[in-house]
Amino acid sequence: MQKIGRRLGAGKEAEVYEYGELALKLYPSPASKAAVFREAANLALIEQFDLPTPRVHAAGDYDGRWGLLMDRARGPSFADRMAAGARMACLEEMARLHRDLHQRSVGGLPSLKARLAANIRRTDHLDDPSRRRLLSQLDALPDDDRLCHGDFHPWNIHGETGEVMILDWLDACAGPPAADVCRSYVLIRHVDPATASDYVDAYARLTGLSAADILAWLLPTAAARLAEGVPAETDELRRLAGLTPADR
Numbered sequence: 200m201q202k203i204g205r206r207l208g209a210g211k212e213a214e215v216y217e218y219g220e221l222a223l224k225l226y227p228s229p230a231s232k233a234a235v236f237r238e239a240a241n242l243a244l245i246e247q248f249d250l251p252t253p254r255v256h257a258a259g260d261y262d263g264r265w266g267l268l269m270d271r272a273r274g275p276s277f278a279d280r281m282a283a284g285a286r287m288a289c290l291e292e293m294a295r296l297h298r299d300l301h302q303r304s305v306g307g308l309p310s311l312k313a314r315l316a317a318n319i320r321r322t323d324h325l326d327d328p329s330r331r332r333l334l335s336q337l338d339a340l341p342d343d344d345r346l347c348h349g350d351f352h353p354w355n356i357h358g359e360t361g362e363v364m365i366l367d368w369l370d371a372c373a374g375p376p377a378a379d380v381c382r383s384y385v386l387i388r389h390v391d392p393a394t395a396s397d398y399v400d401a402y403a404r405l406t407g408l409s410a411a412d413i414l415a416w417l418l419p420t421a422a423a424r425l426a427e428g429v430p431a432e433t434d435e436l437r438r439l440a441g442l443t444p445a446d447r
Contacts, residue, residue, distance in 0.1 A: 203262065207271075210354070211429070212369065221256060222271035225264045234369060235265040241308065241371040242269065245346065248303050251296070251363050272357035272364040281353055286394070287401075293356060294401040296365060297383070301376035301406075303346040311347050311374025312337065318423035324433065325422065329442060337419040340375070347372050347379035352386045377408055381416035385424055385439065389432050 203225075204217030212234065216223045226234055235258050242255040253270035260266075277289045319325065319333050348355075349370030357364050380402050388395035403410045421439035424432065 210367070217271070218268060220271065221268055222253070223261060223266050223268050225261060225266040227264070229265065232265045235267050238367075238369040239267055241368045244305070244307050245368065245371065248305075248346070250300065250303075250365065251358075252365050252368065270364070272366055274358035274362060277353035277356040280359075281394070287397070288360075289353065290394070290398050290401045291405075292360060292363070293351075293353065293398065294405045296356065296363065297348070297351055297376075297380065297402060298406050300348060300351075300365075301345045301379065304344045305346040305373050306344070308346070308371055308373045310342070311349070311372040311378050312340070312342050314349075314370075314372055315378070315419050315423040318426035319419060322422070322426035324425040324437065325442070329422075333419050333422045333440065340378070340416060340419070343375040344373045345376050345379075347374045347376070349379065349382065350386070351379065351383045375416075376406070377413045378416045378420065380408075380413045381420045382424075384413065385417070385420050385436075388439075389435060 201219050203223060204219075207215045207217060207222060209215070213224050213226045213231075216225060224235075224238075226232075239255045239258040242252060245252055246254065253272065255267060255269045257268040258266070259268075275283075277293060281289045315337055316334060319330060319337065325333070348365065348368065349372050350367050351365070355365065355367045357366065380399060384395045384399050387398060399410050399413050402408065403413065417439055418441050421436045422442075425436050425440070
C-alpha cells in the first residue's frame with residue numbers, strides 16, 4: 200500500500216493527505232464510513248457533468264481510518280488568493296463556478312429543502328413555536344432539481360483561473376440555486392460579513408437572480424445550520440434565524 204504523505208489540510212469533518220500523486224481524505228472515526236461512501240457516490244454521480252471536481256479513485260480503510268482517494272487539487276485556495284489581494288476576481292469566479300453547477304438538473308441526490316427541514320426539526324436550539332414558524336417559512340419557498348454543492352465557499356475551491364477544482368462534495372444535493380447561495384452567504388458571513396454580501400451581489404449580477412430572492416432563504420438556512428453543532432456560530436446563527444433569547 201502507498202505510504203500516506205504529508206497533511207495538506209483539515210476541515211471540520213476530515214483531514215486531507217498526500218497519497219502519491221493523489222489526495223487521501225481521511226475521516227476521524229469508524230462511524231464516518233457512511234460519509235466516505237456518500238461523498239464517493241456523490242462525486243461519481245456528478246462526473247457526468249464535466250465540472251471541475253476531483254475524480255474519485257477508491258474508498259476504503261487506510262491505516263484504521265475510512266478515507267476517500269481522489270484527484271489532488273493544485274494551487275492555493277480561493278481564501279488564500281483573496282487574502283493576497285484577488286478578492287473581487289475570486290468572488291466573480293466563484294459566482295461563475297456556482298452558476299455552472301446550478302445549470303445542471305440532477306437526480307439521485309437528497310433534496311436540499313428536505314435536508315433543511317430535517318435539521319430544523321432535530322436542532323435543540325429551537326422551541327416548538329419557533330420550529331413550526333421556520334418550517335412553515337421553508338415550506339412556502341420554491342423547490343427545484345438543480346445541482347447544489349451544499350458547502351460552497353472559498354476554502355473549498357482551489358487553483359488559479361482555468362485550473363480550478365471544487366472540493367468537499369459530502370453535502371451535495373438537489374434544490375433551488377438561491378438556497379445554495381444563501382448557504383454560502385451564511386458560511387462566509389461568520390468569517391467576513393462584507394465578503395458574504397459581496398458574494399451574493401456577484402452571483403445576482405451574473406445570473407439575474409435578485410439578492411432578495413437569495414436572502415429569502417436566510418431564516419431557515421441559519422436555523423438548519425444550528426443542528427450542525429458549531430458553538431462559535433450559535434449566537435450569530437440564532438440572530439440570523441430571527442430568534443430571540445426567549446426562544447431558547
